[in-house]
Amino acid sequence: xxxxxxxxxxMAGVLLPTWFLPIMLTAFLIAHFTxxxxxxxxxxxxxxxxxxxxxxxxxxxxxVALGLRERLSLGIFGAxxxxxxxxxxxxxxxxxxxxxxxxxxxxxxxxxxxxxxxLVWKYGVAFLNRTVEQR
Amino acid sequence: MNxxxxxxxxxxxxxxxxxxxxxxxxLKNDLWPRxxxxxxxxxxxxxxxxxxxxxxxxxxxxxxxxxxxxVFYHL
Numbered sequence: 001x002x003x004x005x006x007x008x009x010x011m012a013g014v015l016l017p018t019w020f021l022p023i024m025l026t027a028f029l030i031a032h033f034t035x036x037x038x039x040x041x042x043x044x045x046x047x048x049x050x051x052x053x054x055x056x057x058x059x060x061x062x063x064v065a066l067g068l069r070e071r072l073s074l075g076i077f078g079a080x081x082x083x084x085x086x087x088x089x090x091x092x093x094x095x096x097x098x099x100x101x102x103x104x105x106x107x108x109x110x111x112x113x114x115x116x117x118x119l120v121w122k123y124g125v126a127f128l129n130r131t132v133e134q135r
Numbered sequence: 136m137n138x139x140x141x142x143x144x145x146x147x148x149x150x151x152x153x154x155x156x157x158x159x160x161x162l163k164n165d166l167w168p169r170x171x172x173x174x175x176x177x178x179x180x181x182x183x184x185x186x187x188x189x190x191x192x193x194x195x196x197x198x199x200x201x202x203x204x205x206v207f208y209h210l
Contacts, residue, residue, distance in 0.1 A: 017210060020210050024207055024210075027207075044208060047208060047209075048207075048208060048209070048210065052209065052210065082209060085209050086209060089208060089209055100204070100205075100208075101204075101205045101208075105201070105202070105205060106205065108199070108202065109202050109205045109206055109209075112191075112192055112195045112196075112202060112206055113206050113209050115188045115189075115191060115192050116192055116206060116210070118188060119185060119188060119189060119192075122179075122185070123179065123181075126179065127179075
């Protein structure tokens, strides 16, 4: 299975956030039915549902396309993704008039997100890449 | 040629027509470099740095629980 390396990399990248989405959706529904969700927050689901998985896939395909495997760890490359994702998330939240987090909170959260991403990419995405022989 | 030879010859011809010769006898790629790369690849380990990072994340979530949904929003 050596053909279509970018497609395989894209699919390996997309898988984890796609699996995580139903967990988030369940948490959201529970919070919704118990009345703990501020009005309009359901619009926020657009970002983790549409933007995040695609960016993960593209980011992983980019790692393969740039031939970074020998020079840069996948964990470090993955940890750089929040640097793009967080401003995009703020921009979308502002555009949708969602105020569940401020830019200041986002700045505080950025290193935490980078640490989470480092671990998930180093172990999760790397495992999936090995599984699809994308190393 | 006796009857048995005739039957065997018939079967041989039938098999040859049913199973066409495979042209791709040679591998297109040398698999040995891939094998070597896999053997030389360092095993995935959960080292002290990763343990420290995971502990820092748990601590950050414990101290600032309001960050949890914000981080999840970006996952």
